[in-house]
Amino acid sequence: xxxxxxxxxxxxxxxxxxxxxxxxxxxxxxxxxxxxxxxxxxxxxxxxxxxxxxxxxxxxxxxxxxxxxxxxxxxxxxxxxxxxxxxxxxxxxxxxxxxxxxxxxxxxxxxxxxxxxxxxxxxxxxxxxxxxxxxxxxxxxxxxxxxxxxxxxxxxxxxxxxxxxxxxxxxxxxxxxxxxxxxxxxxxxxxxxxxxxxxxxxxxxxxxxxxxxxxxxxxxxxxxxxxxxxxxxxxxxxxxxxxxxxxxxxxxxxxxxxxxxxxxxxxxxxxxxxxxxxxxxxxxxxxxxxxxxxxxxxxxxxxxxxxxxxxxxxxxxxxxxxxxxxxxxxxxxxxxx
Numbered sequence: 001x002x003x004x005x006x007x008x009x010x011x012x013x014x015x016x017x018x019x020x021x022x023x024x025x026x027x028x029x030x031x032x033x034x035x036x037x038x039x040x041x042x043x044x045x046x047x048x049x050x051x052x053x054x055x056x057x058x059x060x061x062x063x064x065x066x067x068x069x070x071x072x073x074x075x076x077x078x079x080x081x082x083x084x085x086x087x088x089x090x091x092x093x094x095x096x097x098x099x100x101x102x103x104x105x106x107x108x109x110x111x112x113x114x115x116x117x118x119x120x121x122x123x124x125x126x127x128x129x130x131x132x133x134x135x136x137x138x139x140x141x142x143x144x145x146x147x148x149x150x151x152x153x154x155x156x157x158x159x160x161x162x163x164x165x166x167x168x169x170x171x172x173x174x175x176x177x178x179x180x181x182x183x184x185x186x187x188x189x190x191x192x193x194x195x196x197x198x199x200x201x202x203x204x205x206x207x208x209x210x211x212x213x214x215x216x217x218x219x220x221x222x223x224x225x226x227x228x229x230x231x232x233x234x235x236x237x238x239x240x241x242x243x244x245x246x247x248x249x250x251x252x253x254x255x256x257x258x259x260x261x262x263x264x265x266x267x268x269x270x271x272x273x274x275x276x277x278x279x280x281x282x283x284x285x286x287x288x289x290x291x292x293x294x295x296x297x298x299x300x301x302x303x304x305x306x307x308x309x310x311x312x313x314x315x316x317x318x319x320x321x322x323x324x325x326x327x328x329x330x331x332x333x334x335x336x337x
Contacts (some may be wrong), residue, residue: 021142021146022141022142022145022146023142024079024080024083024139024142026145027104027105027106027141027142027145028083028106028107029106030104030105030106031104031105031106031107031108031141032106032107032108034104034108035104035108037299037300037303038094038110038300038303038304039300040294040296040297040299040300041094041095041096041297041300041301041304042092042093042094042095043092043093043094043095043113043284043287043288045283045284045287047280047283048093048280048283048284048287049092049093051271051272051280052091052092052093052111052129053090053091054271055091055122055125055126055129055271056089056090056091056109056129056133058126058213058214058271059126059129059130059133059206059209059210059213060084060085060089060133060209061213062208062209062212062213063084063085063133063134063137063205063209064084064085065212066205066208066209066212067081067084067085067137071208072137072138072205073137073138073201073205075138075139075140075142075143076137076138076139078139083107084136084137086107088107089107089109089133089136090107090108090109091109091110091111091129092108092109092110092111093110093111093112093113093116093284094110094111094112094113094300094304095113095284095287095288095291095297095301096112096113096114096301096304096305097114098112098114098304098305098309098320098321099112099114099115099118099309099312099313100112100114100115100304100307100309100311100312101115101128101129101131101132101311101312102132102307102308102309102311103132103133103135103136103141104141105135105136105139105140105141105142106136106141109129109132109133109136110132110304111125111128111129111132112304113284113285113288115128115312116281116284117281117284117285118223118226119223119281120222120226121219121222121270121274121277122215122270122271122272122274122277123215123216123219123220123222123270124219124222124223124226126210126213126215126270127206127207127210127215127219127220127221127222127223128223128311128312130206130207130209130210130213131202131203131206131311132202132206132311133206133209134201134202134203134204134205134206134209135194135198135202135311137205137209138198138201138202138205140194140198140201140202143198144194144195144198194242194308194310194311195242196242196243199242199243199248199310199311200243200251202311203243203248203251203252204255207220207252207255211259211263211266212266213266213268214266214267214268214269214270215267215268215270216267217255217256217259217263218253218256220252220255220256221248221249221251221252221253223312224245224248224249224252225245225249227245227312227313228245228246228249232245232312232313232314232315233245233246233313233314242310242313242314243314244314245313245314302324302327302328303324303328305320305321305324306321306324306325306328307321308321309321
């Protein structure tokens, strides 16, 4: 057992030696580790995968044009940013009953199927996709990692323990290695999420990408309004680290009103017609319901549930999110005894 604990230390040592600012390379690597843990929940159906990727690619295309024009937050232009526009950037539907969308800051962005089912049009889905990509464009995960580097390292230790516990009897130390990577990337995710400034910036640039990609500017705030209608805007902004949904809807309307006359020429048909959009929603619901329930999918669902939801709601922490985090910790502790 002592030798095995030394193996965990070897896994964590490179992370503990990290100093200074988080680099793109580190964030991309950590995001890849997280993706390995979430992959069992990723919808592999070609129709769904191709659809969400096409929506995302339209966003990236316009982001690349704005970047070439020098438009973006200061952080976007710190170092090489060409990787943000490469064909390695992937958008995923993940099978989850949790209402959320999330990015780990590298080459992966996730839209939960529960959120997909809530959308009444592709405009709403595209707004969320553009917002998530804008977090990558603004290097918000890198900023968050720099802000809370201590949590990053602490998260690695917790992640290694969780990886050992969730890895199974035949694969515990591989699980520990994956868990360490997950903890490193997820430490600040589970404890921080994005800040109010990050969310505002993601809305601001996401709106620009969304409009230039051809979707209706007047509908950018519709999903946020839906969240308000469903009672998710209860935390006063003054005591929240995230902008209120009400203010996000108001800001979206102001941005739409300020668009130049040529914005009318940006409009394009949606990737999927309204009829096709509903068919894809039905397909996601059907395939998600029939997904095999095994331990790897169980673990991925727990991780998806534990991640913050600041992108879609200003509530600091949902009860099921808190419970998922506690369950992961208890599982790790019980396996270590």
